[in-house]
Amino acid sequence: MIAFVVYVVGIYLAIGLVLAFPFVFSWHKRINPMTQNATLPFRVLCIPGTAILWPYLLIRIFHK
Amino acid sequence: MSSDAKDSKPPQSNDPFYVGYLPAPRKHRTAMIFVICLISIWALLASLLIVLSQRSPGFATWDISNEQTWNGLLINTPYPMLVTKEETLLVVSMGKAGAHQQLEPFFGTHVKLMGYELQREGRRMIELSPDGVRPQLIQDVIHIDKPELELLEEEPSIYTGEIIDGKCFLGAMKPGDGFAHRSCAILCLKGGLPPMFVAEQDSDETLYPLIIIDGVAELPEQLHTYVACRIECKARKAKLGTLPLMLVEVDSIRALTNMPKSSRSQLIETAGG
Amino acid sequence: MSDAYRAVQWNAHKRIYDLIIALSVTGFIALFVLFGRVFFPPPENISLPILLIRAFGVCAMLMLHIILIIGPLARITPLAAPLLYNRRHLGVSFFVVALLHALLALGFYGGFGTENPVLAVLDAPPGSVPFEFFGFLALLIFAMMAATSHDFWLATLGDAWWKTLHMLVYIAYTLVIAHVLFGALQSEPNLIPTLMLLLGAATVLSLHLWTGAREVMFDFNRNPLQLEEDNNAEWVDVCSVDEIQKSRAKVVQIEGQDRIAIFRNDNSLSAVTNVCAHQGGPLGEGKIIDGCITCPWHGYQYKPDTGESPPPYTEKISTYEIRVEGRRVLIRPEPHPPGTHVEPVPFDPWLNEGDSE
Numbered sequence: 001m002i003a004f005v006v007y008v009v010g011i012y013l014a015i016g017l018v019l020a021f022p023f024v025f026s027w028h029k030r031i032n033p034m035t036q037n038a039t040l041p042f043r044v045l046c047i048p049g050t051a052i053l054w055p056y057l058l059i060r061i062f063h064k
Numbered sequence: 065m066s067s068d069a070k071d072s073k074p075p076q077s078n079d080p081f082y083v084g085y086l087p088a089p090r091k092h093r094t095a096m097i098f099v100i101c102l103i104s105i106w107a108l109l110a111s112l113l114i115v116l117s118q119r120s121p122g123f124a125t126w127d128i129s130n131e132q133t134w135n136g137l138l139i140n141t142p143y144p145m146l147v148t149k150e151e152t153l154l155v156v157s158m159g160k161a162g163a164h165q166q167l168e169p170f171f172g173t174h175v176k177l178m179g180y181e182l183q184r185e186g187r188r189m190i191e192l193s194p195d196g197v198r199p200q201l202i203q204d205v206i207h208i209d210k211p212e213l214e215l216l217e218e219e220p221s222i223y224t225g226e227i228i229d230g231k232c233f234l235g236a237m238k239p240g241d242g243f244a245h246r247s248c249a250i251l252c253l254k255g256g257l258p259p260m261f262v263a264e265q266d267s268d269e270t271l272y273p274l275i276i277i278d279g280v281a282e283l284p285e286q287l288h289t290y291v292a293c294r295i296e297c298k299a300r301k302a303k304l305g306t307l308p309l310m311l312v313e314v315d316s317i318r319a320l321t322n323m324p325k326s327s328r329s330q331l332i333e334t335a336g337g
Numbered sequence: 338m339s340d341a342y343r344a345v346q347w348n349a350h351k352r353i354y355d356l357i358i359a360l361s362v363t364g365f366i367a368l369f370v371l372f373g374r375v376f377f378p379p380p381e382n383i384s385l386p387i388l389l390i391r392a393f394g395v396c397a398m399l400m401l402h403i404i405l406i407i408g409p410l411a412r413i414t415p416l417a418a419p420l421l422y423n424r425r426h427l428g429v430s431f432f433v434v435a436l437l438h439a440l441l442a443l444g445f446y447g448g449f450g451t452e453n454p455v456l457a458v459l460d461a462p463p464g465s466v467p468f469e470f471f472g473f474l475a476l477l478i479f480a481m482m483a484a485t486s487h488d489f490w491l492a493t494l495g496d497a498w499w500k501t502l503h504m505l506v507y508i509a510y511t512l513v514i515a516h517v518l519f520g521a522l523q524s525e526p527n528l529i530p531t532l533m534l535l536l537g538a539a540t541v542l543s544l545h546l547w548t549g550a551r552e553v554m555f556d557f558n559r560n561p562l563q564l565e566e567d568n569n570a571e572w573v574d575v576c577s578v579d580e581i582q583k584s585r586a587k588v589v590q591i592e593g594q595d596r597i598a599i600f601r602n603d604n605s606l607s608a609v610t611n612v613c614a615h616q617g618g619p620l621g622e623g624k625i626i627d628g629c630i631t632c633p634w635h636g637y638q639y640k641p642d643t644g645e646s647p648p649p650y651t652e653k654i655s656t657y658e659i660r661v662e663g664r665r666v667l668i669r670p671e672p673h674p675p676g677t678h679v680e681p682v683p684f685d686p687w688l689n690e691g692d693s694e
Contacts, residue, residue: 242524
């Protein structure tokens, strides 16, 4: 049971990490236009949050 | 606008108001210095209290800076062991692994082992170097007989204590017992390290015996749930050469509460000091 | 405040704050290990990895308690505002310390074996309390909080969702208490660490209860001003002009409405919502600085007449219609959309002896 949870969390975060790159370099500006001129360190800093919240962010993009 | 600026800049001293990006009012600065001092004192006190309240891990060493050599007879029952002229030593591999595989071709022969000594209160163990086993040259061999099992008790008695893995407990991890170490102990036992018993009351010559269940030292999978927990079991104490053993009756193992008695730490203190 | 996003918006105070955090954390870890070595000399020594696991664990616990105490403390005294101002950095630092504790534990307890280190530690055989798993769950929550500790996430998720996400800290805190209580403390016969843990939990709980009770009393003591039914809910008499100090505000509550802050800028009055658009800070406890309403939490500013942040910032808050009749202040309880211009209402402060500045 615990192993299952750990695997699910791991796979979820792995998908998020892959998706984080298009998000921080392009997709985020569709949700929040202010990220257009954001600095590179800021984009890097956004990677963990994006990897965690990616389903929500995807919904936000495709709902528009 | 100009009157506004006059009115509020700088913030009036009798009405201090903190804004992060403006210079802090004196009152706030004083308060922060006070808070930082308070936290520092508390942190100092807390670290001291917690460090001092730690239970002693006992007197054990793992001498990884000094590779040593041993000569003797290598046996595989109930566990890979080297029988030297003086004593019977458990042999384990590096990492969380037993030495079965590494020693496989050499069981029953006289060998020269190179490795590192683990030691707790006189109970010693060899951690084998990666290529630390050689057959002994015929002319060097001093013949050693295979030791016989010697029962110290005819009838089983009831023992209370904890199952741990021998390598961590003899010095590789300190403390190598206790509930926090549980996952490590189980991992070690799964890797083939010898299970030992830390009894709450024990005599000097039978301290930390190797656990033997049905003639072997590998702990069956279903008993892993008892590792690092306080248990009670029926067992007979025995000896193989100088190595203390405990012949445990599987069905008698029973979990008690997790809280250990402080008697054990007292025992360690008196045994060491 | 936001014009273009940057990784960290440092200023003098945040730099000092962060420097203190860094020095305290490294100092604490060093001291813990040093004490550990001095009081348990070889061959009685505690292994260095274990000492480090404990040092990071205890440090994380202390930091978590400080973080949880700052909130209610800032409600009790405005002097705690500097602690609150940069609490985010303290939170992220705490997460790093907790993460190091977890990585060390995974490495040394789960490593060097034949199994996946994460599963070896988290998925221990049944029959015991899975205290490691409690810690893992708590760490996931802290990771989520640390990862979203940026105004970008506040703007993206929206105030309500962001707040909800960060309220999970109380669940994580409970998990941490269980993690320690059913883990490390199970093998320590000494009662001191247990007592310290309980003392910490009691402090956090009581401070939260106290400030919570104060909030309830605030609402209770100032019964929401009733709307007079025959008056079409047009204007509500809320207070006297003499109750409002210069450059400060009075907070009022009208039945069925959010709290309203009535600010006095020189000799005119403006009414805005009491809730800051940034993190929901209590604007009414703020002050007018450089002609702008300034939030006590993070210094976000709004013009009293429009509720807009001065350029280049774009935050907006709701404004209310306000009127002065004699010495009484009247408010129309329906808020305007955020950023609506409402002309400040002048009044004569010299008419009454109450204000003789």
